[in-house]
Structures are given as structure tokens and as C-alpha cells.
Amino acid sequence: MTERHDRRDFLKQTLLAGALLGTAHQACLATPRGARMRIGLVTYLWGQDWDLPTLLANCEKTSILGVELRTQHAHGVEVELNPDQRREVKKRFADSPVTLVGMGCNWDFHHTDTDRLRSNIEGAQAYAKLSHDCGGSGVKVKPNTLPQDVPVAQTCEQIGKSLDEVGRYAAQYQQAVRVEVHGRKTSELPIIKQIFDHVTEANVGVCWNSNDEDLKGQGLRHNFNLVKDRFGETVHVRELNLGDYPYQQLMDLFVKEDYDGWILLEARSKPADRIAALHEQKQVFDQMVANAQAKL
Secondary structure (H helix, E strand, O other), rough: OHHHHHHHHHHHHHHHHHHHHHHHHHHHHHOOOOOEEEEEOOOOOOOOOOOOOHHHHHHHHOOEEEEEEEEOOOOOOOOOOOOHHHHHHHHHHOOOOOEEEEEEEOOOOOOHHHHHHHHHHHHHHHHHHHHHHHOEEEEOOOOOOOOOOOOOOHHHHHHHHHHHHHHHHHHHOOEEEEOOOOOOOOOOHHHHHHHOOOOOOOEEEEEEEOOOOHHHHOOOOHHHHHHHHHEEEEEEOOOOOOOOOOOHHHHHHHOOOOOOOOEEEEEOOOOOHHHHHHHHHHHHHHHHHHHHHOOO
């Protein structure tokens, strides 16, 4: 009786486990592509004058539940914070539904002055540590230009190797390095690809920046495909319903790839009511994602 009872329990448990796995598999299959994408905010320009409590409150009330803190803004989260202050920032985010996506910095690595290059590498590393201490997951950096009288290939290699150095340091703190597509010539996707041909660290990724240069050459889809295998966890967009940038086409591409990162609003306009404007952008984003999903 005991052996039969044990065998019956074993079979029941096996069937239950199989049913649970099947349910989980069906749920996974039922999740629409792109459903894990989330809209967040860069504190430029709409959040640059909000202190941290105000920023968190405004993000929560508009369901913009992720934020990249651009340096030198009113939130005050900077490398000068001591350990206790960093823990306080981390607690504020932990007590809020808003995620600290990370720090948005201006460190760049094209410089021919070796002392300045070293200073920028170390600056980026310091902000990666700050992001870790405050509960974030990464730091945004960027290329800014291609110096004249320096071969393009040489500059791309220098930027790529610098990003790797920042990446190795950041990895010690489980931080990503997000490389904004930015700058004179360096905002062109073939140049970004050339830079990333020298990047080997897995935690260093491309932050798409929704520039007019994305449409150059063979167009948006071609340029998107050049770097899609190197995308990180963040994308920068401007107001989704202003201007002539093809945001719906961009959302179509990200949804098709089942991108699961943050679409961060880096607004350029100055609306009278920023809360209403954030509500509007959330609605436009949700509709664009739904439109993209309907095309699959």
C-alpha cells in the first residue's frame, strides 16, 4: 500500500508540474511582442527643475514609471553625495513605483588630449558607481564628434576601447554602459557600428537617440538593423506626436524585435502643463505599441 501510495503521489506531482509548465508556456506565447517595453523620462527638459520628491510624484501620477537622471539637474543626485545620502536616494526610489533607470552623463571619449580622455573615463566610472549605490542599473555616455585631422578608424577604435574600459569597471557593480547615438558625424549609425566593432564588453550597449541622421543613407530600417544586435536597455525619443520623425515606424521595428527596455522621453518642447503633456505622451506611446502589435 505504501509503495502504491507513493507512486500515486509521484504521478500526481508530475502531472501537476507538467500542467504548471504548460500554463507558463502558454502565458509566454500569449504575451504580445513589445509588451515589456516601458515608457520613462529623461530629466530634460520637462524634469530638469524638479527636485527628487517632485520628480517621483509627477512620474507616479502620470504612470511614467522610469527615470534617467541627467546630471546637473535639480534632482541633485551627483557623485558628491556621501554614502548616507546615496542610501537615502535608493530608499526614495524603493518606496516609490518609479524605477531609477540610471544616470545620464555627458562623458565622451573622442579626445586627442590623453589627460582629458582619462578624466572622462574615470568620470563615467564614478557615475556608474553612483548609479549602483542609488539603485540604478546603468550610466549613459556618448561620443560627441570625430576630431579633424584624425583618421575616423582611429577615433572609432579609441572610443570603443574607452567604452570597454568603462564597461569592465561598471560590470563590477552590475551596471550597464549606454552609449547615446550623439554628436557630429558620430550620430550616424554606420559610425556607431564602427565604434561597436571595437567593443567587446557585453554590458556596453547602444542607446538609440531618434536623430534625423537615422533616416540617412538607406533609411531607418537599414540603420536600425546595423546596430540592433547591440541595443542596450534604453532608447531616447522626443515627443512622439510632434515633428516628422517616423516614430510609428520606429515602434514597429522595436515591437517586431520584442524589445524589452525603456523608451525614455527626452522632450524638447516647453508645454505650459507638463503633467498633461506626460499623460498625453503615455497615451500616444501605448497606442503606437498597440498599432505595431496589430501589424504582426
